[in-house]
Amino acid sequence: MFCSISGSVPEEPVINKNSGLLFEKRLIEKHVQETGKDPITGEALLLDDLVAVKTNKAAKPRTSPATSIPGLLGLFQNEWDALMLETHQLRTSLGTVRQELSHALYQHDAACRVIARLTRERDQARAEVERVRAAAPAPAEMANGGGAEAAEEQPAKRAKAGITEDIIARMTEHSTVLSKGRKKRAMSATLATAEEITGFGTLGCHPLHKTSKGGILAIDTSPGGDDLVATAGADGSVVLFDRAAGRVRSQLAAHAKRVTGVQFLGSDGALVSCSADRTVKLWSADAEGAFTAAAVFQDHSDEVTAVTVHATGDYIVTASLDRTWAFYDLQAQICLTQVSDPAVEGGLTSAEFHPDGLILGTGTADALVRIWEVRQQKNVAKFEGHKGPVTSLSFSENGYFLATAAADGVKLWDLRKLKNFRTLEMAGAAVAFDHSGLYLAAGGADVRVMGVKQDWSALAQFADLPKKGVLAVKLGADARTLFVGAADHNLRVYGIPTGDAMDAE
Numbered sequence: 198m199f200c201s202i203s204g205s206v207p208e209e210p211v212i213n214k215n216s217g218l219l220f221e222k223r224l225i226e227k228h229v230q231e232t233g234k235d236p237i238t239g240e241a242l243l244l245d246d247l248v249a250v251k252t253n254k255a256a257k258p259r260t261s262p263a264t265s266i267p268g269l270l271g272l273f274q275n276e277w278d279a280l281m282l283e284t285h286q287l288r289t290s291l292g293t294v295r296q297e298l299s300h301a302l303y304q305h306d307a308a309c310r311v312i313a314r315l316t317r318e319r320d321q322a323r324a325e326v327e328r329v330r331a332a333a334p335a336p337a338e339m340a341n342g343g344g345a346e347a348a349e350e351q352p353a354k355r356a357k358a359g360i361t362e363d364i365i366a367r368m369t370e371h372s373t374v375l376s377k378g379r380k381k382r383a384m385s386a387t388l389a390t391a392e393e394i395t396g397f398g399t400l401g402c403h404p405l406h407k408t409s410k411g412g413i414l415a416i417d418t419s420p421g422g423d424d425l426v427a428t429a430g431a432d433g434s435v436v437l438f439d440r441a442a443g444r445v446r447s448q449l450a451a452h453a454k455r456v457t458g459v460q461f462l463g464s465d466g467a468l469v470s471c472s473a474d475r476t477v478k479l480w481s482a483d484a485e486g487a488f489t490a491a492a493v494f495q496d497h498s499d500e501v502t503a504v505t506v507h508a509t510g511d512y513i514v515t516a517s518l519d520r521t522w523a524f525y526d527l528q529a530q531i532c533l534t535q536v537s538d539p540a541v542e543g544g545l546t547s548a549e550f551h552p553d554g555l556i557l558g559t560g561t562a563d564a565l566v567r568i569w570e571v572r573q574q575k576n577v578a579k580f581e582g583h584k585g586p587v588t589s590l591s592f593s594e595n596g597y598f599l600a601t602a603a604a605d606g607v608k609l610w611d612l613r614k615l616k617n618f619r620t621l622e623m624a625g626a627a628v629a630f631d632h633s634g635l636y637l638a639a640g641g642a643d644v645r646v647m648g649v650k651q652d653w654s655a656l657a658q659f660a661d662l663p664k665k666g667v668l669a670v671k672l673g674a675d676a677r678t679l680f681v682g683a684a685d686h687n688l689r690v691y692g693i694p695t696g697d698a699m700d701a702e
Contacts, residue, residue: 210250372553389676397657398694406430406686413682416671423673429456463510471501492530508554518544560587589627594634631672640667
């Protein structure tokens with residue numbers, strides 16, 4: 198029995214009881230639904246006129262070409278030819294799409310370069326207009342003939358060139374290297390364990406600054422280890438303390454007012470400081486170790502509250518109460534751009550580079566934490582939750598966590614989810630992760646060292662501090678020492694007691 202439409206053996210045979218013709222059920226039902234007629238006789242046909250035929254299940258007969266070997270070979274050859282034609286068409290289409298995509302990417306890159314160039318030229322033109330306006334004498338001065346003298350007394354500031362594409366490319370390349378290295382970075386074999394930090398004791402207390410204007414506001418350790426420590430004092434000086442020798446190596450009368458920040462620049466022979474006197478100074482050491490000011494930057498119009506060094510060591514960012522942060526090229530010794538944050542009411546109170554160097558965090562006097570994309574100088578995130586000025590912030594070396602300190606406590610933020618996941622109940626004034634990212638030091642009314650893997654619990658806590666509390670903290674190499682700057686003039690050092698260390702050996 199063969200279907201009157203397809204000519205093949207039907208799988209579900211039905212008969213038109215009017216004409217007696219045999220059909221495949223699915224074919225005749227589709228034809229009837231579309232036309233309502235018998236496809237052979239052309240007479241009217243309803244689905245009810247179709248009668249199912251019960252047959253025994255049997256294998257379908259082969260088509261005539263498949264009944265012999267030459268026929269099978271012909272079928273295979275036809276299928277192969279069709280497959281090759283389809284593959285050729287796909288390859289041709291793929292090549293065309295690749296060319297179109299390459300052309301589109303080239304156009305996009307060219308457009309971005311043109312936009313960047315026009316934006317840079319626009320900014321330079323605006324800066325030039327501002328410079329001309331500032332240099333132009335007022336009408337009253339012109340009338341009195343004093344315009345030229347006024348212009349000589351107050352020279353206009355140079356127009357800022359902006360962060361160039363070469364600098365952006367270098368920062369991006371350095372960030373990529375650091376990001377890849379972080380995933381493979383092995384922990385130091387001498388990294389302090391949680392038990393060793395729990396056993397921290399006092400190793401020393403050193404009076405480094407004047408007692409009349411006490412207070413260590415910032416601390417940094419030498420990139421080569423803990424032997425050289427730089428402290429920024431409220432007495433306007435920067436002290437370089439040789440911890441191994443137990444003496445002051447150098448004392449710099451750095452600024453006219455309190456020094457709010459100090460950072461080493463990748464070596465013992467260079468550092469940068471900022472001050473409430475609105476200046477930022479770059480220091481370099483000679484062969485005998487004496488430091489002199491290599492450059493003085495005066496781009497801010499109010500107190501400079503923080504300085505942070507880029508991972509390359511060639512760039513710094515400063516934050517100020519004038520509501521701006523400035524990006525400096527230390528090799529050229531110029532300020533490339535100064536970014537204003539008009540939404541801030543009381544100015545910027547802290548700043549810190551992300552370990553990769555492409556993100557900057559700033560704390561404000563009105564309790565906000567802002568995250569900036571440095572290459573575009575664009576604010577990409579804002580954290581709210583503190584109830585006072587954000588006095589300190591620190592990024593973890595793993596790149597995921599941010600710790601911030603204010604009078605209402607220490608908050609921990611997840612940069613992947615952009616939310617606060619824990620608040621430590623302590624009056625925080627300073628926070629600092631160690632280089633491994635496994636420990637966090639926080640100071641306020643007391644000092645604590647918390648373990649990240651210990652659910653941020655306090656492994657060590659010290660309360661032998663002046664009433665005004667702690668202003669700066671810094672964990673040393675391998676988290677084996679803790680440096681604390683308090684409201685008095687003393688640098689306190691905590692770590693593994695000498696006797697315990699000898700016993701352990």
